[in-house]
Amino acid sequence: MIYTVTFNPSLDYIVEVPSFQMGMTNRTTSESIFPGGKGINVSMVLQNLGVESTALGFTAGFVGDEICRLLQEKGCHTAFKTLPEGCSRINVKLKSADGTEINARGPVITEEALEQLMQKLDMLEKGDVLVLAGSIPTGLPATIYQDILHRLAGKEILTVVDATGNLLCNVLEHHPFLIKPNHHELGEIFDVTIDDMEKVKIYAGKLQEQGARNVLVSMGGKGAALLTEKGDFYHLPAPEGKLVNSVGAGDSMVAGFLAGWLESGDYAHAFKMGISAGSASAFSENLATKEEVLALYKKLK
Structure with missing residues (x-):
């Protein structure tokens, strides 16, 4: 199972507001x-691709209830810990105001609640996949991803980490199966500018030297690259298409890669599924569907 x-x-909450004006009453279209x-x-992308997973984490209040309801409506399994106080976030995204967003803080995660999540993770078994993605909220220890991988060490679980800076670098000693920095994040780690595939290969290799097994690097309109634990290096330009919404494209790439890998155990196929899923989400208002992913996959050479 994937978790x-x-x-x-x-x-x-995504709203389109033509000619948005500060200090005025604006109406959505x-x-x-x-x-x-x-x-x-x-x-959600795994579910679209026909691969089951279970979403873990923390929810609170009526917003948390709605998050779970919407996920279950889409067919996703959920096992969130419900916090006794506070309310999960509502983030407002204005489509017509130069990408303006208002992101809320979210509820306080107590030490007791965090330990309860850890106990759920203790139940993972050999062959399970664990995906740790994104930044962490204020109040959690900065070492939380590292702590989780340390706790699961030796259980032969495939771990995937999509994070930035020290949050990513600190887990490398635990040999995650896959990490997915974008080329800007890869450059920031080593204080360099990543502007060609040779540099991608060099600096992805440095992350492997620190412990990562497979390094998947997304490069926006330039496509993506993969350095495998076998030493193979794959790269492809982005498929042709119109960028509609980049939110979730990187997450979709992770989902596509995992779906391809679990289906075949072949890195080339997994890489193509990853770039197809990431691009399909970028070309759509919503997250990629299986039909959209496979249509792009057929165009890749």
Whole structure:
């Protein structure tokens, strides 16, 4: 089973407001609400691809109830810990105001609640997959991803980490199966500019030297690259298409890679599924469907 962890999930309230004006009453022309959070995005795309997963993390209040309801409506399994106080986040995203967003803080996660999540993770078994994605909310220890992987060490669980900076670097000693920095994040780790595939290969290799098994690097419109634990290096340009919404594209790439790997055990196929899923989400208002992913997959050479 695949498990995804989203510490601070949200409802994303996406509104289109033509000619948005500060200090004025603005009216929307369209509205939509989606469950949000990087781990949740991975679970939803996996579900679209026909792969089951269970979404873990913390929810609170009526917003948390709605997050769970919407995920279950989409067919996703959920096992969130309900916090006794506070309310899960509602994030407002203005489509017509230069990408303006208002992201809430979310509820306080207590030490007791965190330990209860840890106990759930203790139940994972050999062959299970754990996805840790995104930043962590204020109040949790900065070492939380590292602590989780340390606690699961020796259980032969495939771990995937999509994070930035020290949150990512600190887990490498635990040999995660897959990490997915984008090329900007990869450059920031080593204080360099990543502007060609040779540099991607060099610095992805440095992350492998620190412990990562497979390094998947997303590069926006330039496509993506994969350095495998076998030393193979794959890279592909992004498929042709119109960028509609980049939110969730990286998470979709992780989901597509996992779906491809679990289906075949073949890195080339997993890589193509990853870039197809990431691009399909970027070309759509919503997260990628299986039909959209497979249509792009057929175009990749």
